[in-house]
Amino acid sequence: MKIVRTMELITILNHCHRHRGFVYQHARFAPDRLSIEVDVRPRAGSAAICSGCHQPAPGYDHLPQRRFEFIPLWGFLVFLLYRMRRVECRNCGVLVEEVPWCDGKHQLTRAYMLFLARWARKLSWKETAESFHTSWDKVCDAVEYVVGWGLQHRTLESIRAIGVDEIQYAKGHKYLTLVYQIDQGITRLLWVGKERTLESFQGFFTVIGEQLAAQIEFVCSDMWQPYLDVIRQKCSQSLHILDRFHIVAKMNKALDEVRAAESRQMAREGHEPLLKKSRWCVLKRKENLTSQQNLRLRELLRYNLQTVRAYLLKEDFQQFWEYNSPTWAGNFLDFWCYQTMRSRIEPMKKIARTLRSHRQLLLNYFKAKKQFSSGVIEGLNNKAKVTMRRSYGFRTFHILELALYHSLGKLPEPELTHDFF
Ligand SMILES: [Zn+2]
Numbered sequence: 001m002k003i004v005r006t007m008e009l010i011t012i013l014n015h016c017h018r019h020r021g022f023v024y025q026h027a028r029f030a031p032d033r034l035s036i037e038v039d040v041r042p043r044a045g046s047a048a049i050c051s052g053c054h055q056p057a058p059g060y061d062h063l064p065q066r067r068f069e070f071i072p073l074w075g076f077l078v079f080l081l082y083r084m085r086r087v088e089c090r091n092c093g094v095l096v097e098e099v100p101w102c103d104g105k106h107q108l109t110r111a112y113m114l115f116l117a118r119w120a121r122k123l124s125w126k127e128t129a130e131s132f133h134t135s136w137d138k139v140c141d142a143v144e145y146v147v148g149w150g151l152q153h154r155t156l157e158s159i160r161a162i163g164v165d166e167i168q169y170a171k172g173h174k175y176l177t178l179v180y181q182i183d184q185g186i187t188r189l190l191w192v193g194k195e196r197t198l199e200s201f202q203g204f205f206t207v208i209g210e211q212l213a214a215q216i217e218f219v220c221s222d223m224w225q226p227y228l229d230v231i232r233q234k235c236s237q238s239l240h241i242l243d244r245f246h247i248v249a250k251m252n253k254a255l256d257e258v259r260a261a262e263s264r265q266m267a268r269e270g271h272e273p274l275l276k277k278s279r280w281c282v283l284k285r286k287e288n289l290t291s292q293q294n295l296r297l298r299e300l301l302r303y304n305l306q307t308v309r310a311y312l313l314k315e316d317f318q319q320f321w322e323y324n325s326p327t328w329a330g331n332f333l334d335f336w337c338y339q340t341m342r343s344r345i346e347p348m349k350k351i352a353r354t355l356r357s358h359r360q361l362l363l364n365y366f367k368a369k370k371q372f373s374s375g376v377i378e379g380l381n382n383k384a385k386v387t388m389r390r391s392y393g394f395r396t397f398h399i400l401e402l403a404l405y406h407s408l409g410k411l412p413e414p415e416l417t418h419d420f421f
Pocket of ligand 1: 050051052053054055057089090091092093
């Protein structure tokens with residue numbers, strides 16, 4: 001009768017991280033007692049694989065021992081120690097062998113990179129590095145590997161609806177262009193472009209190709225002119241919708257301008273500070289006000305201020321989205337713009353002029369039966385902002401791009417035989 005007395009680390013490794021052609025030999029503490037080292041050897045009689053053509057090839061020589069970092073265990077770092085062989089391949093010449101637990105230049109094993117990358121979606125990159133006693137750079141490496149693999153293996157078929165959005169970073173001085181798929185069944189980030197130019201958005205169409213672009217039925221965007229131009233050019237047959245979320249945001253911005261200017265003017269002229277603490281009363285939706293703010297708003301509405309009139313125009317405009325028929329919505333829009341143009345409130349008049357010049361695109365919202373609207377893009381936009389905050393470290397375009405694809409791209413992941421996470 002065979003009695004198993006101890007469970008060795010080697011046994012566990014053979015269960016969760018076994019590779020044909022290689023054997024784990026011996027596990028021990030490193031001299032510092034902070035890490036565990038496991039020797040790996042080629043299995044007797046199994047040939048090395050050429051990293052150029054992925055075929056077995058005769059051995060040439062051995063390189064010095066390398067340490068491959070594996071998933072840490074109970075607070076100890078774990079390293080696989082292996083001397084890579086070089087092969088003399090008939091096709092490729094003398095090359096280093098390919099090993100299944102790691103690719104090319106990485107110090108981390110594939111399993112560990114996938115493990116770190118998954119945590120980096122739940123925690124900030126810094127927190128991930130701290131939790132596993134590793135560095136921010138290694139977390140970044142791991143994410144880069146997983147995202148690279150995912151982009152290579154994702155499928156970009158049957159995209160019916162896309163949304164394009166711009167997002168600010170680096171303290172508001174720089175922009176990214178984000179393209180999302182916003183189909184009912186799947187919403188995901190498809191493309192990250194540097195800046196918000198014609199070229200950055202065109203980059204997306206280069207990636208998906210003409211055939212896929214021709215199948216897009218709905219495009220949702222804000223009023224940024226370069227985007228409008230690209231959409232007209234690349235998706236001429238699709239229904240182009242202006243995004244509700246961006247219009248509401250624009251209107252709030254105009255209202256805030258009116259309020260701030262009027263508040264300053266009243267202070268200058270020595271009036272009672274009526275508009276003090278009024279900011280949220282007028283910017284928030286009525287149903288979201290606290291009872292204190294509600295009281296404040298009601299008091300404010302008694303005065304004939306520009307801010308109050310602008311506020312009423314903004315509130316009135318909410319009705320626009322309630323229509324079902326494009327014709328009636330159009331009538332409402334015309335009347336609202338007419339009224340607003342007579343208001344003598346410049347920021348609001350500017351909004352009216354913008355809405356008028358985009359009338360057709362605004363009404364497309366009703367033609368699309370409101371299928372693709374504010375909620376989706378606004379949600380993705382918020383998630384993108386949270387992601388950018390979490391990946392902080394180096395605010396380079398490349399890092400942001402990685403972080404955004406990683407958390408919003410719904411990318412496929414390399415598969416492991418064991419689920420470590
Ligand atoms: Zn080869």
